[in-house]
Amino acid sequence: MIRFERVTKYFGEKKVLDAVDFTVAPGETFVIVGFSGAGKSITLKHMIRLLTPDYGKVYIGDEIISQATGRELQKLRERFGVLFQGAALLEWMSVGDNVGLPLREKTDMSESEIRHRVSERLEQVNLHHVYDLSPSELSGGMRKRVGLARALVMNPDIILYDEPTSGLDPVTSRSIDQLIERMRSELKVTNVVVTHDLFSALGIGTRIAMIHNGHILEISTPADFIRSQNEVVKNFLDSQYITKRGKWEAQINETQEN
């Protein structure tokens, strides 16, 4: 469980998060949406203590990650896998070495065990025969999958995704969505996704939080989200051509019935 308790953050004079409160339940896919610069990625960075709140606390289970240091912080971070926006692969290493890096650095596994685990994770994200390739030889979608394989390699119980579909074509984006959904259903991990891709958010989210100017405007299920009466949410939905909300409602109802 992840809990934000009145988290407030300033960058200079500017308040970028304003008393943000929410809870992410174990096993759910919690999606944070919002316009560019709304505070989505900043929220995500607070979860793994890449940023520290000026006020408020961030809990991971019963422990406060926003106050953790040293070994305690290291242990809490080991519960996370993170897929960064650009995948953040180390360019001088092969794909296999990138995915196996946490195993090589944090465990005493033998080379053959590492190779086996890495191949397993790469197959889990539908990548075959890329073990020895360099990250520069991969397409955008493949890089994200390798980033996801690396995030999965230590068997985390929480996976954070920072704009997992940005810069990808719609077909590749939907395949990434399917992977995220598979992680939740098969591996029972908790997913937290930051995106401005509403198609993706409505498709994979168990709950969606709309953040605007550092405030959480609304947290609701996808079905309630598209019926929202909040002007900013409506504007956000309209901006992504989801103007025919009835069509989406019908689709979601159909999915729920099935």
Add this chain to the structure above:
Amino acid sequence: MITREPEFYAPALNTRGKFGRFVLIGCRNAGLALLVLWEALLDLRFVFSKRSRMMVLEQLYITGIKSLGVITVVGMFTGMILALQTGLELRKFGQEVNIGAAVMITMLREMGPFMTAMILSASVGSAMAAELGTMVVSEEIAALEVMSIPPVRFLVMPRLAAMMVMTPILTFYACMLGVIGGAIVGNTQLGVAFAAYFDNATRWAVNKDLYIGLFKAFIFGIMITIISCHQGFSTTEGAVGVGRATRRSVIISFLSLLIVGYVITRMFYE
């Protein structure tokens, strides 16, 4: 934590305010660089560990072997220029035979360590700043932190170990080439026999000159690594920031080399 939060400052009201802020930021950066140094020195205990061995070897190759060509040319020509300039003046007094001592002592005490450090700072140091800066911008450093892999142990320690070993070795190599270059110029342009040149050089230069030169090189190696890595880690604002960090790393390294070089000389030669 290497990953830094963005920094914002209220605009300074006047020149005194700007100067005060410049000093404060300078002190803060020096302190942060020293923290990186401290952590990297502590991490040196992992230098032979299975996880770090290959990275250290790779850095030794980059720092040592890849710099060899330019060090050869610079070392040789520095000695040749020294021999020519001092030789032409000494010839006026019939003392051209003393260029051996002049070249040897100058190379060992100052020019060898300084020229080697300049080259390493401009080539290896700037590459370190650019590499780490790019990693910061593309969130690779953040990824390492999230994976609980300490960026200083993973990235700085191998570079520091390589520079601590290679700078004195390359300095010695540059000094020897400088002395040989001086001998060639002395023989071909000033008519000083090789035997007389080397006899004069070894008579006046003492072991202390060599040891202090190598000590200087060792300190310079540490300084270049820490300044460059710290500048790389401090990168903000994308590609422009990487360029800025690289430029800063070279400028700060050059200035520090000059100042620290003087301090070390002052400490040992009074």
